[in-house]
Amino acid sequence: MLTFCISSLPCPPPHASIAMDSNSQSNYKLSKTEKKFLRKQIKARHTLLRHEGIETVSYATQSLVVANGGLGNGVSRNQLLPVLEKYGLVDALLMPPHKPYSFVRYRTAEEAKKAYVTLNGKEIVDDLGQKILLYLNFVEKAQWKELGLQALPPGLMVVEEIISSEDEKMLLESINWTEDIDNQNVQKYLKHRRVKHFGYEFHYENNNVDKDMPLPGGLPGICDSFLEKWLKEGFIKHKPDQLTVNQYEPGHGIPAHIDTHSAFEDEIVSLSLGSEIVMDFKHPDGVTVPVMLPRRSLLVMTGESRYLWMHGITPRKFDTVQASKGLQSGIITSDVGDLTLSKRGMRTSFTFRKVRQTPCNCSYPLVCDSQMKETPPSFPESAREASQLEQDYVHRVYEEIAEHFSSTRHTPWPRVVEFLKSLPCGSLVADVGCGNGKYLGVNKELYMIGCDRSQKLVDICRERCFQALVCDALAVPLCSGSCDACISIAVIHHFSTAERRVAALQELVRLLRPGGQALVYVWAMEQEYNKKKSKYLRENRISQGKEEGTSSDTAMPELLVEQVPNVGSRDSECCVSSVTDLPEGGHKARTVTNAKLPVHTNRTSFPSQDLLVPWHHQGNPGEGKPGHPAGAHDPGPVFHRYYHVFCEGELEATCQTLNSVSILQSYYDQGNWCVILQKV
Structure with a gap:
């Protein structure tokens, strides 16, 4: 819940033309605290103009830009909107993704002026207990560098509610994170996450497996019924023989990567348990598509999304998500009027793969290790x-x-x-x-x-x-x-x-x-x-x-x-x-x-x-x-x-x-x- 600090700064001095005329301003002596606030407000205004092209105005309008009050610095829609609504009827709250500012449009300029005078320079506290100081300035219109509407990468699918909450609990409880006495699988403690491998050990240094060294015991028996169902429903074509279970601490992720082509068959599927997450998919031409993976959803990567796009999870405490529900699975739109933040929790992923026994013959030979014609050179000796x-x-x-x-x-x-x-x-x-x-x-x-x-x-x-x-x-x-x-x-x-x-x-x-x-x-x-x-x-x-x-x-x-x-x-x-x-x-x-x-x-x-x-x-x-x-x-x-x-x-x-x-x-x-x- 968003609250105001008791020790918040006083209302801003009448430094703007909306508060008093120039003659009155010349007779007004600013306190040390007010001078400090004024310097920071001017700095915030210049920063917005320089880096974002946002031009502020010195007269009252219906619209305000709220510096430090954005998704990019941990302020969610649910936190900010109730605060803004105390000073008038809010027509729109626009929160651009990953930006440390937002735009609010009131029904009248008088309501916007009231918010400007009251909220400017106020400290708020977010859910993490961090103090954030808001700086408001009037703008003629909301403007930001827009992100184009994006679709899921080709071959990518997100299936929501693929299992029940009871099944989720059963799967999570089936993983014993204590040392495996019988050495039936490989367990490792990586930075900020725990990992277990079944069937084959997944080697992170080259995103591959040693096909000649299978692990004893195979995959956990509890997974059989789910895999058979996914085979029947067409989500996978091959029954997996390799499983990696990752347990992520909140706020952490994994580097962007592509699972080695020659190591695994086409489809790679990942089941998200315990918490939702946003996974970033990146195409070689620079396009990045954030994909929401809800709790109990199945991510299915095939074709281009499997072989050409890198996927990874950016380390952060919050993800930018849709505020409303019922949108197409996985899609995070560019609608800045419908974006908010979701706090990350402890997440466990079950990633299933089928080890490939033959060379890869995909349609992306330039990035396929099986089809690369050029052999990496040796270090020169002369x-x-x-x-x-x-x-x-x-x-x-x-x-x-x-x-x-x-x-x-x-x-x-x-x-x-x-x-x-x-x-x-x-x-x-x-x-x-x-x-x-x-x-x-x-x-x-x-x-x-x-x-x-x-x-x-x-x-x-x-x-x-x-x-x-x-x-x-x-x-x-x-x-x-x-x-x-x-x-x-x-x-x-x-x-x-x-x-x-x-x-x-x-x-x-x-x-x-x-x-x-x-x-x-x-x-x-x-x-x-x-x-x-x-x-x-x-x-x-x-x-x-x-x-x-x-x-x-x-x-x-x-x-x-x-x-x-x-x-x-x-x-x-x-x-x-x-x-x-x-x-x-x-x-x-x-x-x-x-x-x-x-x-x-x-x-x-x-x-x-x-x-x-x-x-x-x-x-x-x-x-x-x-x-x-x-x-x-x-x-x-x-x-x-x-x-x-x-x-x-x-x-x-x-x-x-x-x-x-x-x-x-x-x-x-x-x-x-x-x-x-x-x-x-």
């Missing part, structure tokens, strides 16, 4: 192999994706801009690995020249009237000592041996005059999803020509390709190099032989320092392919790029091996390790 790896998994890829890549790389990285603007007017600067040239024009007082290995990216630079040429970063055709400064943004990490990375840095130093500086950015191993440290792992969308605040290769389009099984193991060791020892003064490195490069899984920590990162090339809308509706974006081919992600201290250690160089500054910036070098 300079020749390293050069070939970079040709196949760096140079060729950027040539293929140049146009799409450029469409997502248009906003300069702020600290790179800061470096360029700090240089003296008239400085000659080389951007080695310039991409589409987004840094070549940020400071008109500099003479900048760009170079890149990709002819198509250089062509884009020239179309923008920048000076650019095609060359290798190991051999830049400029005179030694000719540059006042150089930048290398997200380039060095594409070289596949320690020697080649050192050589690329030495080439930058060669170009500099004595006293000249170079700025270098490389990807960091220490990125953590859901933390402010990392923009790359935190991004949750495919860029479609719009991307804010990204460097030339940071925070890339969403990587919605599952990890290829058996291409490498997770390596928690963070090493300075992956091939050989650095020259004298460097760090000791490990040796890798005959190792397959792992493919990175989106929104997870990096499994090793050397890996392949997928780029899902966006196709054209409206082409319509089998299993993919007309009008949707063709997911297009998947390309894999080689990366060596740097550990903390590794970039500095590598730079210290260079001749005639001092390190002026080193820092971490949004998922990158960065240094500024000076030639001495």
